[in-house]
Amino acid sequence: MATETIENLCNALEDEVIGFTRELIRIQSTTHNEETIVRFICEKMKSLGYDEVIIDDFGNVVGRIGNGDTKILFDCHCDTVEVNDPDEWQADPFGGEIIDGKVYGRGAVDM
Known part of the structure; x- marks a missing residue:
């Protein structure tokens, strides 16, 4: 079920x-230019009802749902490398x- x-x-x-x-x-x-995507992710988390959403001093988005003893961390990056030749x-x-x-x-x- x-x-x-x-x-x-x-x-x-x-x-x-x-x-x-x-x-x-x-x-x-791109690397070192993540502010726009970080803010976008932050707003999405807020719209989904996360209990807490912050951008830390390093520019990471941290979201929290609930307040129990069990914690799950999803860790990932949101930067990409440059596109050198978009025609390719x-x-x-x-x-x-x-x-x-x-x-x-x-x-x-x-x-």
Whole structure:
């Protein structure tokens, strides 16, 4: 039963997750230029109802849901490397385009 419930939830959120992924790709966030994407992620977490969302002194987004003894950390980066030659790309590296059911763009499969 739990597997079916999780699968149903994932199916219900699929369009929202894909849309969010595409929005992230459209934000150019090269190393040392992550402020825009960090603020975007921060606002998304707030809109999802996180109990606390902060940007720490190092520019990391930290979100908290609940206040129990169990803690889960999801640690990832949100920067990408430069796009040296966008003409070499099959699709716009910052377009977040969907081609044949796959999302294309810089960082689409990184995290």
